[in-house]
Amino acid sequence: MSEFAAYEALLFVAGEEGLTLSELAQLNRSTIDHVQACMHKLKEEYDQNSQRGLTLIETADSYRLVTKKNLSQIIQLYAQSPLSKKLSKASVETLAVIAYKQPITRLEIEEIRGVQLSSSLHKLKNRGLIAEIGRLEAPGKPVLYGTTDYFLDYFGLNDLTELPELELEEQTVSQNLFDETLNFG
CATH class of the missing domain: 1.10.10.10 (Winged helix-like DNA-binding domain superfamily/Winged helix DNA-binding domain)
Incomplete structure (x- = not known):
């Protein structure tokens, strides 16, 4: 052998x-x-x-x-289950917030996204991309969410430090406005 x-x-x-x-x-x-x-x-x-x-x-x-x-593609044909379908835009946005801000509560995610998201959380948990990783020491002891090892596999990452750096939307808008001003001068 x-x-x-x-x-x-x-x-x-x-x-x-x-x-x-x-x-x-x-x-x-x-x-x-x-x-x-x-x-x-x-x-x-x-x-x-x-x-x-x-x-x-x-x-x-x-x-x-x-x-x-x-x-x-052939694996997806075999699977034909909800787990093999692409993530919705809302789920991807929720997952991104969790990945970058973990551990994080549902309320904190909703404040960032500006929408209720129990459906997205449920889908992400069912797919094994996120998990309840503890409870916040605060009134009501809200659940803390974080990503799983399967999340790393799904996106081909060794660890969370390999996540791409975030560009803040405000900086991008300001930079684009400035660039446009230069083009007209």
Whole structure:
């Protein structure tokens, strides 16, 4: 049995949770450095072979086997469930607020968005993109929301520091007005 086959089998069995370098090293009686080199080589093999439908990703300090992005249409055809449909604009906006401001309460999200959003929160929770991560120490102890590891997988991020920087709308408007003024002068 090849060492790569053992890692591949372990990652397959681990499923969506994946395994960390230390878990893989412990299970295969190896060193973390050696496992990391093997994961790099295994990822290269998956990515270079167009005949394979899987690839290896690292998110939230865990390695997982996932389907290649170019196969997303066929996977969606198979799934045919609400979980495979695109997020609505309202859900994406709600998710963005949560991702950038977490932990955050529903009331804080509604204040930022200016709309009630129990429906969006429900959809995002059902998809596993957000979760209740605690309660605020305030009257009524409102629920705090945050993103999940699945959120990182869904958007191909290792951690939240990889989120793109926000451009404030006011700055963009001011900059555009200034640029237009220069064009007329």
